[in-house]
Amino acid sequence: MPYKLNRSSAAVPVLLAGLSLPAQGAEPLKTCFLYSNPIGESGWTYQHELARRALASSMADRITTKYVENVAEGPDAERVIRNFVQEGCKLIFTPSFGFMEPTIKVARQAPKVIFMNGTGYKTAPNVGAYNARYYEGRYLEGVLAGHVSKKGLAGYVSAFPIPEVLQGLNAFTLGMRSVNPNAQVKLIWVNAWYDPGKEREAANTLATLGVDLLTYDTSSVAVVTAGEEKGIPTVGYYSDMSRFGPKTNLTSVVQTWTGYYGKVIEDVLAGRWKSGQTVGGLKEGVIRMAPLNAAVPPEVRDKFAATEKEIAEGRLHPFAGPIFDQAGKQRVAAGQVLGAAELDKMNFLVNGVDGTPPK
Structure with a gap:
């Protein structure tokens, strides 16, 4: 097209x-x-x-x-x-x-x-x-996480607190909490785009903290393979990660x-x-969602597909208000949508993220 x-x-x-x-x-x-x-x-x-x-x-x-x-x-x-x-x-x-x-x-x-x-x-x-x-796909992954996480507790391995990364992290959290308002996302910064050792260590630490779903925005396969080894579901990023986690990788945001x-x-x-x-984004085909793992229940598949369609058609924006940050400050009012200029300067973490805010 x-x-x-x-x-x-x-x-x-x-x-x-x-x-x-x-x-x-x-x-x-x-x-x-x-x-x-x-x-x-x-x-x-x-x-x-x-x-x-x-x-x-x-x-x-x-x-x-x-x-x-x-x-x-x-x-x-x-x-x-x-x-x-x-x-x-x-x-x-x-x-x-x-x-x-x-x-x-x-x-x-x-x-x-x-x-x-x-x-x-x-x-x-x-x-x-x-x-x-990218945040469109991350929101969708959060929606999926909200449906499949029994504890409502996800782990997130992140690189650096730049606006693009914060958009993805926040969108994932908002998507998860759109399904489970009490969901929490435990965050570990590794301060590297590509460091398989640090990424694996962070994933293992999050597993010991009790998370029952893992995701990341770093560039190696370490988080997905750690999830596969531990039997913890993952949602991936950048590429279709199903071959690295055939049993546990549920989907990925693919560029x-x-x-x-x-x-x-x-x-x-x-x-x-x-x-x-x-x-x-999704509408233009710059990002797409990898096929859902066979383990995802039919009713969850239907809800996932409906949400994806809403985002692609512009009927749902991941950063529609009200949105509050970790300190409880309102960042986006009800009825408002965070604009492109604000997204490009994002410097906060939303309510629901359990981790150190950017400085």
């Missing part, structure tokens, strides 16, 4: 006439990707890499691609981005919030190169930003970037690319 993302109202797009590149008939568009983690077999980087591979094949006559994986945010990222420019990359994707500043910095000095930063929010004449409403990246490349090749911030 046609691939279209909605422009975020949080952004102040720099809408220019299409940024022109040299005619592409002479040579393929060199398109480069910078990854913060190892590619591995699942997770954040893996999903972006699947898109690169698919497009490198389907558009082989018009583009060439290159990637560098496992690059630390900060000076290392800036160095690799500069190398991309020096090597002739004309379109550079940097899918990490921590790559935003290095991307903006290098872009100022390479005005003829187009940059696309994933999960960031800053734009420039030759820099676009893109993200997804699908091929359509979006293909659209950006087509726009660049056609000379119609414009800077701005774009955001997509």
Whole structure:
């Protein structure tokens, strides 16, 4: 189906006439990707890499691609981005919030190169930003957790308290409490996007605290495999995690970037690319839910499907009020919905999260 993302109202797009590149008939568009983690077999980087591979094949006559994986945010990222420019990359994707500043910095000095930063929010004449409403899928996972958790107690292994992560954590909690108003989500920060050892340790700690469902926003398979070993249900993130937890993984929020990246490349090749911030979700197909595990009861499947349809059609917003934070302060009034600008700056945990709030 046609691939279209909605422009975020949080952004102040720099809408220019299409940024022109040299005619592409002479040579393929060199398109480069910078990854913060190892590619591995699942997770954040893996999903972006699947898109690169698919497009490198389907558009082989018009583009060439290159990637560098496992690059630390900060000076290392800036160095690799500069190398991309020096090597002739004309379109550079940097899918990490921590790559935003290095991307903006290098872009100022390479005005003829187009940059696309994933999960960031800053734009420039030759820099676009893109993200997804991951929180839609996380809310759905929370709804599922609310139905299957007998104790009403879930465990959440989380990376860093940036807005995108807080959106997902809060949406999961709100979804769970939409089914069980007394549900609690025990939170452990691991301060890493990818650290299987820390992730497993956190999952094991949460298990000893009595949770009967586990989830996470980190990038390894550690939480899912820990749940499988202990017989604790899990809901996954980034990739379809069912092969790592065939008995206990109930579903996952799956990111699908091929359509979006293909659209950006087509726009660049056609000379119609414009800077701005774009955001997509269930409706646009940027995220989808993996098939439910056979262990999920039919009545729960029906409720899950109905909620998914409501969100995709815009009839249900995960951050519709009233919403209160951990301290009991009202953050969203009844009848109101948290807007894109507020979501991009989220810095609180909702009531129901048992863990240290961001500082």
